[in-house]
Amino acid sequence: MITGIYHNAMNVLDMEKSLRFYVDGVGMKFSHEIKKEDGSPWIVYLSIGNAESLELFYGGVKDHETPYSEEQIGYHHWCITCTDLAKLHERVLKTDTLNPKDEGKQPSMLKNGGKNFWIHDPDGNALEIVQPKPVEEYAGRDELLGIGHWALAVQDIPKAVYFYTTKLGFRWERTLNKDGEPWIDYLIVREEPRQTIELFHNASKSTPNEWNSAGSPHVCFSCDNVQAMVELLRERGVPIYIEPKIGADGKGQAWIRDPEGHRIELMTA
Numbered sequence: 001m002i003t004g005i006y007h008n009a010m011n012v013l014d015m016e017k018s019l020r021f022y023v024d025g026v027g028m029k030f031s032h033e034i035k036k037e038d039g040s041p042w043i044v045y046l047s048i049g050n051a052e053s054l055e056l057f058y059g060g061v062k063d064h065e066t067p068y069s070e071e072q073i074g075y076h077h078w079c080i081t082c083t084d085l086a087k088l089h090e091r092v093l094k095t096d097t098l099n100p101k102d103e104g105k106q107p108s109m110l111k112n113g114g115k116n117f118w119i120h121d122p123d124g125n126a127l128e129i130v131q132p133k134p135v136e137e138y139a140g141r142d143e144l145l146g147i148g149h150w151a152l153a154v155q156d157i158p159k160a161v162y163f164y165t166t167k168l169g170f171r172w173e174r175t176l177n178k179d180g181e182p183w184i185d186y187l188i189v190r191e192e193p194r195q196t197i198e199l200f201h202n203a204s205k206s207t208p209n210e211w212n213s214a215g216s217p218h219v220c221f222s223c224d225n226v227q228a229m230v231e232l233l234r235e236r237g238v239p240i241y242i243e244p245k246i247g248a249d250g251k252g253q254a255w256i257r258d259p260e261g262h263r264i265e266l267m268t269a
């Protein structure tokens with residue numbers, strides 16, 4: 001059983017700039033760093049709330065012009081949740097880590113009194129930040145809660161929805177329309193705290209998706225037992241991209257790919 005979105009991963013162009021944005025600005029916590037066998041820098045791990053995280057990989061390669069768009073097949077954006085978006089916004093401004101393209105933007109109010117805000121990291125990747133409830137309900141806490149959702153732009157929606165629901169076990173929730181046309185499908189990964197996948201319709205342009213292509217090379221879903229999960233997926237006819245192994249961080253992991261080639265890591269957590 002998949003139990004949640006565990007981490008997102010980013011290949012970055014400039015680690016120092018990205019760390020200033022995600023740590024000093026957004027407020028993620030530095031956890032640890034691992035090096036390659038030859039001792040060269042490899043991955044920096046940042047904590048988001050108690051359980052979820054972001055992996056930043058050194059050595060991202062800018063092999064496509066636009067970091068993301070609804071036309072481009074593949075990774076689109078991700079979302080984290082926090083208790084106080086006004087304070088977070090202030091911090092990003094104070095630490096001068098706001099991407100120039102976000103200058104002057106303000107968080108927008110959600111119907112339930114929560115807030116929503118889209119900003120961009122130094123490489124132009126979109127980060128949506130949601131304060132799920134009115135600030136009063138967080139009693140002055142100023143912290144990150146976790147990962148809210150992860151989004152892809154998809155060419156073949158029926159195939160993607162079938163894969164993420166029938167193969168991975170997520171629950172289809174609804175289709176949001178725009179101008180009367182289907183725009184985004186929402187799939188539930190975890191009910192509480194809520195985590196979803198957003199699948200944008202009508203992507204058509206393929207872009208490089210190498211292990212080191214700038215942007216997000218993979219997403220990681222946590223599961224109770226990665227070995228058992230792999231056997232279940234094999235029974236369901238899902239090709240296993242990388243068989244179960246113990247990763248550099250000492251945890252059990254395995255890899256699959258979705259119908260449009262996006263890498264998915266499965267990790268015992």
Ligand SMILES: [Fe+2]
Nearest residue numbers: 079128151198
């Ligand atoms: Fe979103």
Ligand SMILES: [Fe+2]
Nearest residue numbers: 009055220265
């Ligand atoms: Fe990972």
